[in-house]
Each structure stands twice: as structure tokens, then as C-alpha cells.
Amino acid sequence: MRDAEEFDALYTACAGRIVGHLYLLTGNLNEAEDAVAEAFTRAWQRWQTVREADSPEAWVRRVASRIAVSSWRKATNRIRAHHRAAVDQSVPGLNENHVALLQALRRLSADERRAVVLHHLNDLSVAEVAAEMQRPVGTVKTYLARGRRAMGGMLTEEPQEEASHG
Known part of the structure; x- marks a missing residue:
């Protein structure tokens, strides 16, 4: 029991x-x-x-x-x-931010996506991510840096009003 x-x-x-x-x-x-x-x-x-x-x-x-x-x-x-x-x-309960996040994650390599999801969305430490992925900590840090850099470009948008006034 x-x-x-x-x-x-x-x-x-x-x-x-x-x-x-x-x-x-x-x-x-x-x-x-x-x-x-x-x-x-x-x-x-x-x-x-x-x-x-x-x-x-x-x-x-x-x-x-x-x-x-x-x-x-x-x-x-x-x-x-x-x-x-x-x-x-269309997936019920998702807003534009969720969709943008999923689309950005899909554009990452499998290793970068896994590292970003484990670290930033599952709140695992870099050491825990490295253990789970069976990779050196330095490699995981590289995956995270590349993933954040790529996603930053995909998820950053200028508000329309500011862009038209500048």
C-alpha cells in the first residue's frame, strides 16, 4: 500500500x-x-x-x-x-504570448529548446539541467545563451506607436 x-x-x-x-x-x-x-x-x-x-x-x-x-x-x-x-x-486558453513562445521554442535546436524549457520554465538549476541532459555544465550554459539570444530576437517587438513616432 x-x-x-x-x-x-x-x-x-x-x-x-x-x-x-x-x-x-x-x-x-x-x-x-x-x-x-x-x-x-x-x-x-x-x-x-x-x-x-x-x-x-x-x-x-x-x-x-x-x-x-x-x-x-x-x-x-x-x-x-x-x-x-x-x-x-487554435488552442483554447492560449493567448498571443503563449503562441509566440511556442513558435520561438520550435525554432531552437532540440538541445537549446530542452535546456531553455528545463531551466527557465521548469526552474531547474544549470547543474540540474546538465545532469538531466547528461551534458557538461558549460555545454548547457552555451545552449542557454544561444537559446536566449535566438528567442530574444524572435520575442522582442516594438510597440506600434513608438515605432511610427521614431
Whole structure:
């Protein structure tokens, strides 16, 4: 019973965050939810090992990320078609800023996007991001700097009134 209670507590505490993380990485809420569900299934199957991990949440997030990447590799053509169509889809509850953020994230390399999402949107430290990505801290800092620089150019806009008066 203790195992089920601990697992349920982990799921309740972090499933939403992990779905959000995967959604930002994939741009597809259904794929994010599917990958997270599969990752939690695997976590339950290996609960004795996962519960002893430094961060069970990071374990699930890492497995879910790998599942999503594997899905991309298996269905490259389907994913490309989806991304073309997804740009035109209206997603309830998103405003212009959310859409701009998602579009900017999509333009980053996979490593830059993952580092930016983990650090800035999931509030992990650079060291935690490096551990999760299995990269040196310096490499993660480079991903973050490049990602911020690229996104800064994409997300900065001059207000119309100021631009027309200048």
C-alpha cells in the first residue's frame, strides 16, 4: 500500500508539470500526454528503482522525453505534416504570448529548446539541467545563451506607436 501511496503522490505532484514540459518540447499536447502516461507506466513497473532515484520526477521527465523523441524518429513524415498543420490550429486558453513562445521554442535546436524549457520554465538549476541532459555544465550554459539570444530576437517587438513616432 505504501508503494501505491508514494507513486500516487509523485503523480499528483508532478504529472502536470511534466506534461507541460513535454508540450513545450513537442508542440503537441496529445503526444505530450501520451509520452507522460507511458513514462509513469514504466515508473510504476520499476517503482522500487525509481523511488530510490535522486529525483523520481526527473526520472519520469527524462523517460517521457525519450519516448517523445523516439516517437519523432519513428514517424518523421507524420510529425512534419502535423507541425505544418499545428501552426494553424487554435488552442483554447492560449493567448498571443503563449503562441509566440511556442513558435520561438520550435525554432531552437532540440538541445537549446530542452535546456531553455528545463531551466527557465521548469526552474531547474544549470547543474540540474546538465545532469538531466547528461551534458557538461558549460555545454548547457552555451545552449542557454544561444537559446536566449535566438528567442530574444524572435520575442522582442516594438510597440506600434513608438515605432511610427521614431
